[in-house]
Amino acid sequence: MLQRLVAHFFGRFGFLSLSLVYACLVVVCLSQLISDGDLSLGRRPLQNLMQTATEFSYPSFLDVWFGNPRLEYVSSDGTVLRVENRRVVETNYLLGLARATWTTFSIATLGSLLAAVLALPLGVLTARNLAAPRSLRYIAKAVLDVARSIHTLVFGLVLVGIVGLGPTAGILAIALHSMGTYGKLFSESIETLDIAAIDAVRAVGAGPMQIFFNVIWPSVLPQFVSNHLYVWEFNIRDSTILGVIGAGGLGLLISEATSLFQWGRLSTVLIVIVILVSSFDALSRRIRKALA
Template identity: 75%
Template sequence: MSPRARTSRFIGKFSGRLGFLGLTLVYVLLVAACLGTLAREDELSLGRNPVANLLKTVGEFANPSFLDVWFGNTHLEYKSDDGTVLRVENRQEVEMDYLAGLGRATWTTIRIATLGSLLGALLGLPLAVLTARNLAAPKPLAWLAKGVLDVTRSIHTLVFGLVLVGIVGLGPTAGILAIGLHSMGTYGKLFAEAIESLDMAAIDAVRSVGATSDQVFFNAVWPSVLPQFVSSHLYVWEFNIRDSTILGLIGAGGLGLLITEATALFQWGRLATVLIVIVLMVSAFDAISRRIRQALS
């Protein structure tokens, strides 16, 4: 029996209802093993006074710092233990300055996600062409391209960021490169799947007249897959906007830096303000990308 026939037979065993139940049982056993081992290692504890800590944290999150722009104390005094006034602060002015910095950090995050996504798409496209089975690229090149895509997709953006910060230094450049390298694997997989879903009749017709590989791609493949490419790009771009907020934790700048500062100082009000900005930014981009995808469909 050929390897392909053995593979088809193996897959066929799991395609029916019995196979689905078997896979479900395996999943249930995996979940039970995870819970059991964590419980045995006493790693499922909620700590001391979890309810009181939760209520306190929720109360602080319910008062985001941006409200100080309108309701903040204009003459807030900081005193020592003996009552000596150490300094006086206008909370409204302080929060206005913070919001200005928050705006600059948001723009940095958008730039990291945008340029990183574009870099990933440009790097992933030629690798997708090589790995798409219906384009019949030379096998050594196809295997090499698939290996590169699998590796970059497997390594998290944060890991790439940690390495690149050590190479290029702190700042947005490390974040852009980290987003680009990880996204390359995702783009390559999505682009290759889009190419493999094509009707091969048009591609074969172009090949039959003696077209080169470049001519086949740009005349038969590219016009058909462009809408799917744009849709995939918007999806990954949206994901990278969320992902880029974390890169500030390792020194890439942007909103992640403000998140680090707020959590390190237990400033849950300011963290709430940053999270509100992230939610609004992602929601706005999701609405825009949805409109574009609808226009393309």
């Protein structure tokens, strides 16, 4: 009883100590930013917020039905520079948006699949209960840790310089970063297996490949599929921004809209992203529930 009370006391004391350290860290960060003058809200933040919110509230896709069919662009001296049909212009933009959405989905899909394929052998090597050679386990773990530590955008920036602009750089960036996440999830799934079943099959003379395909793979396949769907869903969100660095897809339209302050078009792109991610989330949730 006394031992439980002591453990409970030190547990609460440890939590309070960590909370105090965290609070001190927050205070230090805030004080440093304030002293450097980096917490400024800029000029007229409320006015800018209201103006941006007003433009966001009218997504550009509404121009397909309500746009001015004869919008005139006039110079300062009253000369008509050009006339455009906003309905036609926005319809063409939506067609381009549909192509960019498919490109983003393709980048996330192919990148996730490549990452899963690359991560599977590394995850098997890092699983402690499979007793892989220590040197191989350390190398595999180091590769996964490095891949997981470097952000997708960093990989993308490097790969754009290597393979050039386009979806290939996005696919490889998604794959290299997600490989670390997949490997960790695969390894943890394998480590939840009953080691006795693995030892029993090993005891009758089964080789590593036989153990994997006859014992490990059937047991962890539902978890692997669930993990794949989860990371795939995350990569759909992640790939929407890769176009900013030249990897194509929705990120390119986001970059164009923000650079030109076209908040109505940015609102349209964000609505598409929300619909895409929400739809895939609902679908993957149903699949994971069926596998549970």
